[in-house]
Amino acid sequence: MKIWDDLLEEVKKNLPDEIECELKLMHSKSALTRFANSQIHQNVDEESAEIYLTIHKDSKTTTISNNLTAIKDVGEFVNKALVSLEDSPIDKGWSGLPDKSNSYEGFKDLEESTPDDRAKVVKEFIDEGKSMNAAGYCSTYINNYFVWNSNGLNSCDSSSSAFIDGIFRTDTSAGSSHRGGQTLASLEGTAAGFEAAKLATDSQNPIDIDPGNYEVVLGHEAVSTILVFLEVYGFNAKSKIDGMSPIIVGEQQFDEKISLVDTPEDQDSIGFKIDASGSKKLNLDVVNNGVPQSYFHTRRTANELGMKNTFHELFGWGENFGGIGTNVKLLNGDKSFEDMISDVKKGIYINEFWYCRVLDPITQVVTGLNRNGSFLVENGKITKPVGRLRFTQSFISALANGNVESVGNHSRYADSEFGEGILSVPKLHLKEFNFTGGVSG
Amino acid sequence: MFEYLELAIDSAVNSGAKYSDARILISKSRNIAAKNGEVENYNESEKIGIGIRALVGSSWGFYSTYDLSKPSLINAGIKAFQIAKASSMVSGDDLPFADVPVVEDSYTTPHDENPFSTSSTDQVDLLLRSTEQMKKLGSSRASGRLDFWDTEKWFASSQGHKIYQNIIESGGGISSLAVGDGETQIRSYPQSFGEYRTGGWEVIKSFEFENHTERLAEESQRLLVAPQCPEGTMDLILEGSQLALQIHESVGHAIELDRILGWEAAYAGTSHLELKKLNQHKYGSELMNIVADATLPGALATFKYDDEGTPAQRVDIVKEGIWTGVLSGRDSAAVAGVKPGGMVRADGFGRLPMVRMTNVGLLPGTSSLDEIIQSTENGVYMETNRSWSIDDLRLNFQFGCEVGWLVKNGKIIDMVKNPTYTGITPQFWGNMDMLAGEEEWVFWGTPNCGKGQPSQVGHTGHPASPARFKDTRIGVRG
Numbered sequence: 001m002k003i004w005d006d007l008l009e010e011v012k013k014n015l016p017d018e019i020e021c022e023l024k025l026m027h028s029k030s031a032l033t034r035f036a037n038s039q040i041h042q043n044v045d046e047e048s049a050e051i052y053l054t055i056h057k058d059s060k061t062t063t064i065s066n067n068l069t070a071i072k073d074v075g076e077f078v079n080k081a082l083v084s085l086e087d088s089p090i091d092k093g094w095s096g097l098p099d100k101s102n103s104y105e106g107f108k109d110l111e112e113s114t115p116d117d118r119a120k121v122v123k124e125f126i127d128e129g130k131s132m133n134a135a136g137y138c139s140t141y142i143n144n145y146f147v148w149n150s151n152g153l154n155s156c157d158s159s160s161s162a163f164i165d166g167i168f169r170t171d172t173s174a175g176s177s178h179r180g181g182q183t184l185a186s187l188e189g190t191a192a193g194f195e196a197a198k199l200a201t202d203s204q205n206p207i208d209i210d211p212g213n214y215e216v217v218l219g220h221e222a223v224s225t226i227l228v229f230l231e232v233y234g235f236n237a238k239s240k241i242d243g244m245s246p247i248i249v250g251e252q253q254f255d256e257k258i259s260l261v262d263t264p265e266d267q268d269s270i271g272f273k274i275d276a277s278g279s280k281k282l283n284l285d286v287v288n289n290g291v292p293q294s295y296f297h298t299r300r301t302a303n304e305l306g307m308k309n310t311f312h313e314l315f316g317w318g319e320n321f322g323g324i325g326t327n328v329k330l331l332n333g334d335k336s337f338e339d340m341i342s343d344v345k346k347g348i349y350i351n352e353f354w355y356c357r358v359l360d361p362i363t364q365v366v367t368g369l370n371r372n373g374s375f376l377v378e379n380g381k382i383t384k385p386v387g388r389l390r391f392t393q394s395f396i397s398a399l400a401n402g403n404v405e406s407v408g409n410h411s412r413y414a415d416s417e418f419g420e421g422i423l424s425v426p427k428l429h430l431k432e433f434n435f436t437g438g439v440s441g
Numbered sequence: 442m443f444e445y446l447e448l449a450i451d452s453a454v455n456s457g458a459k460y461s462d463a464r465i466l467i468s469k470s471r472n473i474a475a476k477n478g479e480v481e482n483y484n485e486s487e488k489i490g491i492g493i494r495a496l497v498g499s500s501w502g503f504y505s506t507y508d509l510s511k512p513s514l515i516n517a518g519i520k521a522f523q524i525a526k527a528s529s530m531v532s533g534d535d536l537p538f539a540d541v542p543v544v545e546d547s548y549t550t551p552h553d554e555n556p557f558s559t560s561s562t563d564q565v566d567l568l569l570r571s572t573e574q575m576k577k578l579g580s581s582r583a584s585g586r587l588d589f590w591d592t593e594k595w596f597a598s599s600q601g602h603k604i605y606q607n608i609i610e611s612g613g614g615i616s617s618l619a620v621g622d623g624e625t626q627i628r629s630y631p632q633s634f635g636e637y638r639t640g641g642w643e644v645i646k647s648f649e650f651e652n653h654t655e656r657l658a659e660e661s662q663r664l665l666v667a668p669q670c671p672e673g674t675m676d677l678i679l680e681g682s683q684l685a686l687q688i689h690e691s692v693g694h695a696i697e698l699d700r701i702l703g704w705e706a707a708y709a710g711t712s713h714l715e716l717k718k719l720n721q722h723k724y725g726s727e728l729m730n731i732v733a734d735a736t737l738p739g740a741l742a743t744f745k746y747d748d749e750g751t752p753a754q755r756v757d758i759v760k761e762g763i764w765t766g767v768l769s770g771r772d773s774a775a776v777a778g779v780k781p782g783g784m785v786r787a788d789g790f791g792r793l794p795m796v797r798m799t800n801v802g803l804l805p806g807t808s809s810l811d812e813i814i815q816s817t818e819n820g821v822y823m824e825t826n827r828s829w830s831i832d833d834l835r836l837n838f839q840f841g842c843e844v845g846w847l848v849k850n851g852k853i854i855d856m857v858k859n860p861t862y863t864g865i866t867p868q869f870w871g872n873m874d875m876l877a878g879e880e881e882w883v884f885w886g887t888p889n890c891g892k893g894q895p896s897q898v899g900h901t902g903h904p905a906s907p908a909r910f911k912d913t914r915i916g917v918r919g
Contacts, residue, residue, distance in 0.1 A: 031524075032895050036704045039533035043524045044503040044895065046791045050488075063484050069507040070467070070487040080485075087562050089480050089569065115502075115527030123531050135707035137894050167707045176707075242582045243620035320474045320481040354710075357828040359841050359861065362625045365919040367830045367839050367861075388832055390839060390863070392919035436917050437837065437863055 001027060001107065003049060003068060004146045004156075010074035011053070015150070016082070020056040020097055022149040024276070025049065026315055032139040033118040035166070038126055043115055050316070055081050061091040095303035100152030102279035106272075107156040113140045113184045121164050121189040128193030129168040132200055136166020136176075140184055145315065147278030155278035161270045161421050163413075164189050167372055168200035173385065175199025176352055176372035178221060180413030180421045182270055199351055199373035203385035209376065211389065211435040215347030215405075217340050217377065217427060223330065224414035224423045225353045225368075226395045227260070231324055232418060233361045234396075235286060235294075237301035238322025244361040246396050249292045253396065255404035257333055260287035262296075262312075262325040269327040270413070270421040276313035284310055286325065290401060296323035330425040333407025340406055340429045342380040348389075348433075349375045349382060356417050364395040367436075390437035398430055405429040442605075445514055446597035449493045452518025454599050458495035458502075460538055461521065462598035464748060465491045465509070466790040469557060469591040473565055473613075476584050478573030480565060490790040495521035496772075499536050500528035505791040537775035541751045541783075543598075547605040548745035551738065552641035556589035556611050559642040571615045571650040578658035580617040581625075586635060587613035587645060588888065594748075602750035610741065610900060611644040612637025612888060615654065619661040626664035626858060628657040628843055632682035633826045637886035637900065639743045660844060663856060670845045670860035672916035676820030677862050678813055678909045681877075683842055684803065685885035685903035686826045691866045692724070692731055693801040693901065695835035696758055696766070698773040700796075709892050710833025713866065714764065716777055722764040725870025728806055728908075731759035733768055735783060735799035740902035741886030744786075748794035751783035758801065762871070770796050788897035795893050800884065802904030806876025810907040813875045815851040821915055822846040822853065823860045839863040839917060861917045869910060877906035 004025050011023050027049045034042040049068040054061065062084040064077070071077045118138040126134045140162045147155045162184040167176040177195035179187045218226070230247070232239075239245035247253065263269050264281035275281055277299055285293045294310060295301070301322055302309035312323030341349065348370075356368030370389050375382045397403065408426030416423055446463045453461035467489050474482040491514065492505040502525025504517050556564075568585040575583035590610045597603050614635030618627045629635075630653040638644045679687065695712045699705050714722065724731075735753035737743055744753050749771050758766040769777065770785035773796060787794040814822060828841035845860030846853045882904055890899040 030895065033528070034894055035531060036706055037533065037702075038531075040500050040528035040531045041533075041536070041704060042501050042503070042793055043528050044505075044793050045520060045524050046505045046895075047507070048490075048505075048791060049507055065484060065486040067488040067490065067507045069489040069509055084483075084485065084561070087560075087565075088483065089565060092479055093481075115524045116530065119527050119530040126531060133703065133706070135703065137707065139895075165707065169703075169706060242618070244618070244625055320476070354833060355830045357830045357841075359828050359859070359919070360624060362620070362623060363919075367828065367841075367917075367919075369830070369832050369837065371833060388837060390830075390837060392839070392917055394919055434919055436919070437839070439837070 001144060007051065007074065008148055011078060014075045014078040020150055022054040022097055024052040025146040027144040029112055029142045031113065031118065032137050033115060033122055034137045035122050035126065036135040038134045040119060040122060053077065053081050055085055056094055057085060059090045060085050060088040061094055062088045093300045093304060095299035097149040097151035098153050098277050098279045103153050104155045104157060104274045104280045106158060107144060108158040110142045110158055110160045112142060117184055121184060121187055124189030125164055125166050125193035128190060129197030129200065132168040132170055132197065134166055134168050138164045145272055149278065153278050155274050157272045157274050159272050162187055163420050164192050165415055166196055168197045170200055170204050172205050173200050173203040174372045175203060178415045180270065203373050203375065206385040206387040208387050208439050211438050213432045213434050215344050215431055216433040217344060217347065217349045217429045219351040219427055220412055220414035220425055221352040222350050223425045223428050224416040225356055226398060227328065227330060227423055227425060228416040228418045229356065229358065229364065229366060229395050231328065233358060233364060235296050236322040236324060237295035237297045237305060239361065240295055241301060241304055246362050246364050247292050247295065249294060252290050252401055253292055254287055254290040254399045255401050256290040257404045257407050258287055258290050258399055259331040260328060261331065262286055262328050264327045271326050275311040276315040279311045281311050296325050298323045326422045328423050329411065332409050332411055332426050334409050335406040336409055337427055340408060340427060341377055341382060343405060343429060344377040344380060347377045348386060349377055365392060366395055367392045387439050389435045391434060392436040393434045398433060403431045405431055442595040443597055443603050445509055446595060448511065449491060449514040449518040450597060450599050452515045453493060453495040453522045456519050456522035458497055458522045458525065460496040460599055461493065462596065462749065463491055463493035464790055465595045467593040468789055471557060471589045473568060474586045475568035475572045476582060477576045478569055488789065491517060492787065492790040492792065493517050493521045494793060495525045496536060496538060497522060497525035498529060499533040500525050501793060503793040536772050539771045539775040539781045541771060541781055543601045545603040549607040550609040550639045552609050554642040555609065556642045557591055567650060571654050574654040575617045575658045578655060579662050580658050581620040582618040585615040596748065596750055598750055604746050604750055606745060608639065608744055609641055610637060610639050611641055612886060613645060615650050615657065617657040617661040619665050621665035624665065626661050628661040629825055630657055632885065633843065634889060637741050637888040638739050638884060639741060640739055664844060664858045667856045667858040670821060670857040670916045674912055674914050676817050676909055676911055677913035677915060678817065678820055678822040678848065679907060680824040681881065681883050681905045681907055682885050683823055683826050684905040684908055686829055687840065688801060688803055688903045688905060689887055689901060690829060690831045691835055691838055693798040696768050697796045698767045698769040698777055701767065702773055702776060708894050713834040713836045720763065720765055723762055724759045724764045724867060725762045726873045727761045728873050728876045729759050729762045729870050730804040731801065732756065732804060733758050733784065733799045733801045737800050737884060740800040740884040740904065741900050742799040742902040747783040747785045748787050749785045751781050754783050756782050768796050768798060786899065788899060792895065792897045795897065797899045798901040800902030800904060805879045805882040805906045807878050808875045809877050810881060813877065813907060813909045814848055814853060817848045817909065818850055820848045821857065821860055822848055836866050859918065862913050862915045863917050864913055872911040872913065873908050874911050875909040877908065881906040
């Protein structure tokens, strides 16, 4: 890409000798078509080009970032970093630059979708529930990422992704669904719309039930939220360093039916094949039959803990966020959704969680609510829709040994409290889940 | 910059847009994070670009780019129109758009010391000293952060607006985390995630971090051995910053007109409020007077014009417990038949402007925190937010705080840990029976309000003083 080639050449020209340097460019084209009250009301398209320059010398480090237009003169940009470096304190956590053996070349010229293409997918979704009120979005992303460092690494990669996410509402209910993939063409707008419409229709006129411990079957989005909390607060090595992670590698913390992998090397995975440092990502066993195998590391967390880097550095988040897996899959079990429901004596099916927040990171006690389709299950059958419930539940205990009755046999990309396209999960049947409040508080 | 904007706007209008406006922003930020006496993150950033929107029929089309060349600006206008036009495949009635005065004006945030002209070494040193001191006093993790934003914004519209604003914001905070046997406890100052205001380096100096390090380190460790917050229904006393978040979540979001109209239904949610009940619905007790005021000097959401060219203003939201107003923009106000409130802002040049809280605050009462505690027989005084969750109608909420203080017979008798409370919005606000006065009224700021798709982060203000809520369910645990 010409803007990268030009930038890199100029930065190299202006860099003094004997300085460690890392240059990154993220070029993105993103578009999102939003609908509400069953019509498209907001439609946006953005092109961005963000540059990060990190330099290190004499145990000091500094990072400055500008977008392309804000760099009027590359020499001035480099000089600004050099001045900032002089004022910087000693950086004891500096962990060096990956070398050229970590380089990866994956840049591709990817084709953009048009607003008409997105409107078509939106229409497919909305058409599945014409008598109801639809809201949601269809989005597409093309990202190109370039990293060069003075230790010989020169990496680039391109990725595309697309999502449809929406709800249908009636006067007394709502139902939602979500699909994600690498291209707009791979999305099943009609299938997502059908699922959401059915949930909204079936969950009309819900009953209130008393809070308490219930057996639950969790839909894809609910499962995804549990796992993303464990990722951010538990498997993130930064949490381990801060003494806040509940995860103990090598210990049977989860039910043996739980196996979690990070699969950036898989062809169907969304996102880059390199992490923010430009190093090629590798598939990783995260939980094997209930036993945690690894944290998600960056260069710095691996260095600080004396562990092996797993290449999970995120672009644009700074050094203080830590590492996150962005291609995480919960491995399928053998139960169909119908079989899961038939195994429930008295419990609740929850399609999606809402507004979850951690009360204490080290116990992973989280509070949140259900949303967009919840049903009472009695003697193996869905009997009635249920209203709003508040849970206060440890997510570690939710997946603990003996609490996972079964794992579903079908996975898909699911939205989560921390975003989309990072988790592909099946449904889960859990023995107990603690609801602490109902409609009346 | 105005000639650049006109080029893009003319291009959109000539393509067929009914209305178009555009903003060019130069956004500078400086973010510093420290941990245990060492810098954890230091980043300076500058972004320049244009965002243009075009109204066609029932939809907005929005396009943004970093490229300010002439061909790119013309293309931006055409693209904004084309994007809006593509919505016609799934369209509705034409979107009305309220008129506001067409002005040419400029504004700069009043400030003493521009934080970008202040030595970054002084800023870093402040965090290093504070966190090092807390670490020495036994913190497991002593953290601090400072954030500064300097945003220059040129706005023009197809109706003739030409407005330049330079908004300067500063904020930060420190915290001490204590790790015990299977639990963590934290104390933060001035509030969790820091306190943010419009203004310069003087904002940070006024916090006097150095006078609070010892207390934070001591309280965080003492919490590890403190008893659990009791469970039950009793009086709840909220410190100002926690009440500010309570206002944000259970009032501020509920009164956003785009939510009430269903425009945010899929993501942020809707509201329990129905427009037909405006000026009738009982939101809380007679002590409850909420205003949205974008003109408060020094508050975080203070400006002169919003991102649609509407003047900043003060709007009554709740008067003596009755719901009287909403947060609105030019399109939502026209749909609802109310006056545009000047409450539409965007997160940078690359995002579509949307309804955003301004300084949505609870006007002070006549009591004081001391009086409130002295008149409480059985309750818990809670300080500093630790967790927050509320449903998509903004009714059913649960909050956790960093520290609780057990109040018996008019006195604080013990520290308690893991304090939480839960409630339903109108009942909760209906139970507010004591409210501290102007001396304890603080312009709390929230710099991390998420809303919209693509996601936007908003900066909102919430003036508040401590208050008491009778008969609240306290001590919910998993």
